[in-house]
Structure formats: C-alpha cells, structure tokens
Amino acid sequence: MRRADIVVGLLLTLFGLVSLFAIIPAQVGSAAGDAGVAPDLFPLVLMSLLTGLAVLLWVSRLVHHAKADEPAPLRPEDFFYILAASIVLAASFLAITHLGFIAGGVLTVAVAMLAMEGRHHPLRLVATSLLAPLAVFAFFRYLFSILLP
Amino acid sequence: MFMAAGVFTGILVGAIPGLNAPMAIAIAVPLTYSMDAIAGIAFLIGIMKGGTFGGSITAILLNTPGSPEATSTAFDGYPLARQGKGLKAMKMALYASVTGDTFSDIVLFTVAAPLALLALRMGPAEMTAVLMFALTIVAGLSGQSLVRGLIAAVLGAFLSTVGLDIATAEPRLTFGFVELEDGIPIIPLTIGLLALSEVLIQIERYLHADSAGRRVVDAFAQDIPRENKTVTWQEYKRCSRTIVRSSLIGTGIGALPGIGAIVAGFMSYAAAKRASKHPERFGKGELEGVAATEAANSAVSGANLIPLLAIGVPGSLSAAILIGAFLIHGVDPGPLIFKNSPQLVYGIFAIMAAGNLFNLVIGGIGLRFFALLVKVPLGMLHPIIVLLCIAGAFANGSTMFSVGIMLVFAVLGYFMRKLDFSFATFIVGFALGESFEVFFRQTVTLFADRPAELLSRPIVMAFVALTLWSLWRTSRRRGSAAA
Numbered sequence: 001m002r003r004a005d006i007v008v009g010l011l012l013t014l015f016g017l018v019s020l021f022a023i024i025p026a027q028v029g030s031a032a033g034d035a036g037v038a039p040d041l042f043p044l045v046l047m048s049l050l051t052g053l054a055v056l057l058w059v060s061r062l063v064h065h066a067k068a069d070e071p072a073p074l075r076p077e078d079f080f081y082i083l084a085a086s087i088v089l090a091a092s093f094l095a096i097t098h099l100g101f102i103a104g105g106v107l108t109v110a111v112a113m114l115a116m117e118g119r120h121h122p123l124r125l126v127a128t129s130l131l132a133p134l135a136v137f138a139f140f141r142y143l144f145s146i147l148l149p
Numbered sequence: 150m151f152m153a154a155g156v157f158t159g160i161l162v163g164a165i166p167g168l169n170a171p172m173a174i175a176i177a178v179p180l181t182y183s184m185d186a187i188a189g190i191a192f193l194i195g196i197m198k199g200g201t202f203g204g205s206i207t208a209i210l211l212n213t214p215g216s217p218e219a220t221s222t223a224f225d226g227y228p229l230a231r232q233g234k235g236l237k238a239m240k241m242a243l244y245a246s247v248t249g250d251t252f253s254d255i256v257l258f259t260v261a262a263p264l265a266l267l268a269l270r271m272g273p274a275e276m277t278a279v280l281m282f283a284l285t286i287v288a289g290l291s292g293q294s295l296v297r298g299l300i301a302a303v304l305g306a307f308l309s310t311v312g313l314d315i316a317t318a319e320p321r322l323t324f325g326f327v328e329l330e331d332g333i334p335i336i337p338l339t340i341g342l343l344a345l346s347e348v349l350i351q352i353e354r355y356l357h358a359d360s361a362g363r364r365v366v367d368a369f370a371q372d373i374p375r376e377n378k379t380v381t382w383q384e385y386k387r388c389s390r391t392i393v394r395s396s397l398i399g400t401g402i403g404a405l406p407g408i409g410a411i412v413a414g415f416m417s418y419a420a421a422k423r424a425s426k427h428p429e430r431f432g433k434g435e436l437e438g439v440a441a442t443e444a445a446n447s448a449v450s451g452a453n454l455i456p457l458l459a460i461g462v463p464g465s466l467s468a469a470i471l472i473g474a475f476l477i478h479g480v481d482p483g484p485l486i487f488k489n490s491p492q493l494v495y496g497i498f499a500i501m502a503a504g505n506l507f508n509l510v511i512g513g514i515g516l517r518f519f520a521l522l523v524k525v526p527l528g529m530l531h532p533i534i535v536l537l538c539i540a541g542a543f544a545n546g547s548t549m550f551s552v553g554i555m556l557v558f559a560v561l562g563y564f565m566r567k568l569d570f571s572f573a574t575f576i577v578g579f580a581l582g583e584s585f586e587v588f589f590r591q592t593v594t595l596f597a598d599r600p601a602e603l604l605s606r607p608i609v610m611a612f613v614a615l616t617l618w619s620l621w622r623t624s625r626r627r628g629s630a631a632a
Contacts, residue, residue, distance in 0.1 A: 004568055005294075005297075005568075008568055008570075012300065023322070024322075027320075027321060027322045027323070027324065028310075028314075028321040028322060029314070029317065029319050029321075031317075036594055036597070037316065037590045037593050037594055039314035039316070039317055039319060039321055040321075041590070041593065042310055042586045042589060042590065043307060043310045043321065043322070045589075046303050046306055046307040046310070047307060049303050050300060050303045050304060050307060053296055053299050053300045053303065054300065056296055057294075057296045057297065057300065060296070073567050073568055073569065074564075074567050074568065078353070078567065081353050081356070082349070082560060082563055082564075085349055085352070085353075085560075085563075086556075086560055089535075089556050089559070089560075090556070092535075092539070093549065093552060093553060093556060096539065096549070096552070097549050101539075101540070101543075105536050105539075108532065108535060108536060108539070109532040109533065109535075109536060112352070112531065112532035112535055113528060113529065113532050115352075115356070116352060116355055116356065116527070116528040116531065116532070117526070117528035117529075121526075121528075124526075124529060128529050128532070128533070129532075132532070132533045132536055133536060136533075136536050136537060136540050137540075140180075140540055140544065143180075145183045146179070146180070146182065146183070146540075146544045146547070147547070148540055148543055148544075149543065149549065
C-alpha cells in the first residue's frame with residue numbers, strides 16, 4: 001500500500017495543482033455576485049484542502065517504512081482487467097446508443113457471460129442473454145412507465 | 150404495497166452474495182420517479198430494511214455475508230447451519246433483526262423532531278461546523294487511513310460544485326457540457342460507484358476463481374429434526390438481554406453520522422460474548438451470536454435516519470442515497486422537513502413501523518425461497534446486474550449521458566476500492582457538498598469582516614473542537630497508517 005499511496009498521492013497533488021492553477025480559473029468565474037462571494041471560492045478552498053491532504057499522504061508514506069510482506073493493492077493484471085472491462089462497457093454504451101437497449105443488452109449480457117462462464121452452459125447463455133434485456137425493458141416500461149432507449 | 154415490494158426486493162438482494170441494500174437502493178431510486186413521494190420513499194426504506202436481514206441468509210448458509218454488516222452473523226450462523234440448525238439461525242436472525250429495527254425506529258420517532266427543533270436554531274456558521282464534523286467522522290470511520298478518507302470526502306464535495314453557481318448561475322466546471330449544468334447527477338454516480346464497481350470487483354474475483362469451493366448448506370433437508378428448524382419462546386427469551394443490548398449499541402452508533410452497521414455488528418457481538426456465561430461457545434454455533442449481530446445492524450438502519458431528518462446529514466450510505474430520492478420528490482431533508490412536509494415525515498414514520506411488520510411476515514414466509522437464491526450462478530447474475538445498472542442510470546433523466554456518468558464512476562469506484570479510498574465517504578461528501586457550500590458561503594458573507602465573532606459562538610466552537618478531537622483521536626488510533 002505504501003508505494004501505491006505515494007504514487008496516488010503524487011498524482012492527486014498534480015491533479016490538485018493543475019486544478020488550482022489551470023482548471024478552476026478557466027472553468028469557474030471569480031467575480032463576486034450580489035452576495036459578495038465569488039463562485040470559485042468554495043472549489044478553491046476544497047481543492048487547496050485536497051492538494052494539502054495529497055501532499056500529506058505521499059510525504060507521510062515516504063517517511064514511514066513499509067512492512068516487508070505488504071501486498072500491492074493493484075497488480076498489472078488488475079489494470080488489464082479494468083481496461084478490458086472498460087472497453088466492454090464502452091462498447092455496450094455504444095451498442096445501446098445505436099441499436100437500442102434490447103439489442104445492446106443482448107450483446108452486453110452475452111459478452112459478460114462468455115467472459116465469466118465461457119461456453120460451458122450454452123443454453124443458459126442464450127436464454128439469459130435473450131430474455132434478461134427483454135425482461136428488464138418490460139419491467140421498466142410497464143411497471144414504472146420508464147421507456148428505455 | 151410499495152413497502153412490501155421494497156422489503157421483498159431488499160431481502161432478495163441481500164440474500165444474493167455480493168449484493169447489498171445500498172446497491173439496490175441506488176438502482177431502485179430512478180424507479181420511484183413515477184411514484185408519489187411517500188410510495189417512493191416507502192419502497193426504498195423497505196429495501197433498506199429487508200436488505201439488512203437478507204444479508205444474514207448467505208452469511209448463515211454460505212459463510213459469505215450477503216452484506217458487509219452481516220460479517221459477524223457468519224461467525225455463529227454458519228456453524229449452526231453445519232449442525233443442521235440453519236433454519237433456526239435464520240429465524241433468530243429475522244426476529245432479532247425486526248426487534249432491533251423496531252427499537253431504533255421508536256428512538257427515531259421520539260428524538261428526530263426535538264433534534265430538528267434544536268437544529269433550526271442553528272445558523273449557517275453552526276451548520277458549517279456540524280457538516281465539517283460529520284465529514285470528519287465519516288472519513289475517520291471508513292477505510293484504513295484517515296487521510297485517504299478525508300481525500301475521498303473532499304473530492305466528493307468538490308465534484309458537487311460542478312454545475313450552475315448557486316448565487317450567480319454561471320456554469321462551473323462543466324467543460325461545455327450542457328448536461329452538467331444541473332450538476333453531476335447523484336443517482337448515476339451512486340449506481341456507478343456503489344453497484345457497478347462492486348460488480349466489476351466481483352466478476353474479477355470470479356475470474357480469479359475466488360468463489361470456487363463455496364459450500365452451501367441445505368437448511369431445509371427432510372432429515373433435520375423439527376426443533377432445529379424453529380426458535381422457541383424460551384430461546385428468544387434467553388437471547389432477549391443480548392437483543393436489547395445490541396439494539397442500544399446499534400441505535401447509538403446509527404445515530405452518529407458515519408458508516409456504522411459493520412462496527413455495530415462487531416461491537417454487539419463482542420459485547421454479547423463478554424457478557425455471556427459461556428463465551429467459549431461463541432464462534433462454534435451460539436444462537437446469541439447471531440441475535441447480537443442482527444439486532445445491532447438492523448437497529449442502525451432506523452437510527453441513521455435521525456441525523457438525516459433532524460439536520461440533513463446522512464447517518465449511513467443508504468441514508469446518503471435517500472437524500473437523492475428526497476430531492477427527486479422535491480423534499481429537502483433537514484430540520485425544515487418537519488415544518489414544510491409534516492405529512493411526509495409522519496408518513497415515513499408510519500411506513501417504517503409497517504416495514505418491520507412486512508420484514509417479519511415476508512422474511513418468515515419467504516425464507517425457503519430466499520435461501521434458494523444463494524444457489525443462483527454468479528456467472529448469470531452479474532451480467533443481469535450490469536444491465537440493471539445501465540437501465541437504472543438511464544432512467545435518471547432518460548439520457549445516455551447519465552449512463553456515461555455511471556460508467557465513469559464505476560471505473561473510478563473500482564480504483565477507489567482497490568486503493569482503499571472510501572467510496573462511501575466520497576458519496577457522503579458529494580451528497581453534503583451543496584448544503585456545505587450554501588452554509589459556508591453564508592458564513593463567509595456574514596462573518597467576512599468580523600471573523601473573531603465566530604469565536605464567541607459556543608456551538609461553532611464546540612463542533613470545531615469535536616472535529617479537531619476526532620481527527621487527533623483517529624490519527625492516534627491508527628498510528629503511522631493514518632498519518
């Protein structure tokens with residue numbers, strides 16, 4: 001955890017500094033309204049606090065020694081996994097946007113089930129990926145009057 | 150009807166390993182758009198109540214808590230199930246859960262209104278100090294490190310500033326997206342952080358075969374003697390002292406802003422073991438162990454609405470999500486709710502009382518069905534939940550932009566979980582951010598030219614002192630890890 005804290009602390013410090021000196025000035029006005037308080041006051045206070053805490057995080061971890069057997073919270077395979085999952089989710093987002101919830105949903109469920117169970121249960125795979133999106137669509141449409149795309 | 154549906158959904162979700170009540174509430178909030186305020190909130194509170202008990206089913210039958218607060222239920226519940234007393238353990242969990250919940254609801258009914266009256270006397274400076282204290286407490290109670298907790302809280306509050314400025318109405322941090330002018334929607338954010346990120350973690354575990362070898366105990370086997378399937382009055386009476394003690398602990402912890410159900414469960418379990426004449430039986434299948442945890446974690450669910458209704462501060466993650474539901478229905482939780490929406494408040498009290506009855510009846514009748522859920526293959530379940538998350542996020546505003554927001558926060562939530570940045574603290578920070586800013590800006594406006602006057606306000610000074618004390622205490626307790 002120590003190394004991860006240092007890396008995350010440094011990244012958050014960088015994020016804080018970029019926010020304080022570039023993002024907030026560009027995205028939030030600093031002219032005070034009638035109430036006399038500028039819109040950027042609260043975001044600036046919070047971001048300053050965040051940056052301070054981020055510095056505290058990595059500095060304190062640099063000072064303290066780690067236990068020898070401390071496992072890393074994120075392994076390379078975790079990055080591969082979340083990258084793959086993000087790609088699947090993004091593809092699902094695009095499929096639902098362009099094909100609609102039912103067709104996009106069929107693809108989403110089928111891909112997720114294939115990833116989890118492989119082709120061990122073909123009947124379950126086909127039945128779930130076809131029926132689940134239909135059931136969810138109907139559930140939202142007829143029970144709660146929410147029309148999915 | 151909606152209350153019953155909520156309780157049923159809550160138990161159902163709680164009984165599925167890896168799913169819990171806050172996740173279900175996050176997904177269900179958009180479903181309440183078409184309901185009136187009372188029906189919608191009844192449905193969500195039903196999920197909250199049912200989900201707490203539902204978590205005990207997997208803890209007992211599978212040795213895998215359905216929700217984190219049921220962790221200590223498994224200590225004695227699973228050994229009882231291995232001894233052929235799974236049904237007895239589940240029934241005791243249900244009775245203890247309903248008793249603890251009823252106890253804390255009574256406290257809520259009697260304490261919330263007087264507390265709200267007190268809160269109404271507080272000005273913006275006092276409320277700023279209260280919110281600061283609440284965020285510190287929540288940050289301190291979640292995760293392993295105070296600094297990481299505080300970072301999560303501040304980041305959540307920072308993201309709540311996205312959208313039109315409350316005074317000048319000029320866009321802030323919207324990066325040109327018109328959809329962000331109303332701010333980041335809390336529902337897709339919570340679905341992403343809470344539900345989808347958890348499913349991503351669960352799928353990852355599944356792929357790494359962490360779930361292999363789980364052993365489900367059949368609590369309904371024909372050869373189990375009848376006395377092992379029921380809880381007798383004598384057995385309930387024997388556990389009554391433990392149930393009352395645990396209800397008190399759960400109510401006390403739940404009334405504090407923080408994420409207390411897990412703490413309450415462990416504390417009550419430890420207290421029951423200490424007070425027992427046979428502490429050596431704990432961990433080997435002691436019915437009192439199940440009763441202690443379940444009474445405490447259910448007592449938390451009623452009590453954590455005390456700070457929500459009295460001062461607008463959520464006492465738990467579920468309560469933080471309920472803020473979103475209140476806002477959707479045009480209700481601003483906080484002390485003014487008693488003045489502006491008394492019918493709603495007393496309606497909530499009534500549905501909470503009814504919810505306990507529904508929990509008892511639905512839980513009792515449906516035990517056999519809910520117990521079957523532990524056998525649903527995860528490979529089938531998780532893809533369906535992903536789909537429900539997408540549908541739930543879309544329902545918020547009927548736009549794919551909400552789904553995009555949900556996906557972004559799901560990935561953020563994945564990293565937060567892995568790196569031990571409390572997502573719960575983040576959500577509470579986000580939920581409180583807007584009120585915090587309002588009170589903070591009012592305080593600055595009022596006291597900018599005479600800041601020394603703040604020192605003469607006792608409530609402000611008391612909460613500042615409490616904040617500093619809690620920071621000092623938490624960092625001391627956690628030693629070097631907290632720094």
